[in-house]
Amino acid sequence: MLRIITLTLLFALMSMPAFAVPAGKSLTFDKAALGPVQFDGSLHNQAADKGCRTCHNPDTFPQMKKGSATITMEKIYAGEQCGICHNGEDAFAAKGNCNRCHKR
Secondary structure, eight states: OHHHHHHHHHHHHHHSOOOSSOTTOEEEEOOOTTOOEEEEHHHHHHHOTTOGGGTSSTTSOOSSSTTSSOOOHHHHHTTOGGGGTOSSSSSOOSTTOHHHHBOO
């Protein structure tokens, strides 16, 4: 009986959507020269209705772990990483809006 309950719970947890930064949580990236960037899970999970794999895939952010990818403004401006959405069409453009992400 315990085995059935354990398997049922495991299956239920595996079928739930997983977010790298869940709603109500945030990550702070504090290595940027322009000031730290706070990634708000609530904001991005509401706005990014495309699903986790939009960002977490082999080409963009392969692992759902802080520090597993080096994020650069060069890549973002080239339409990679955060620049996939922050292009002025899907979300505000990264270029020219430094203070929307970087807080001093």
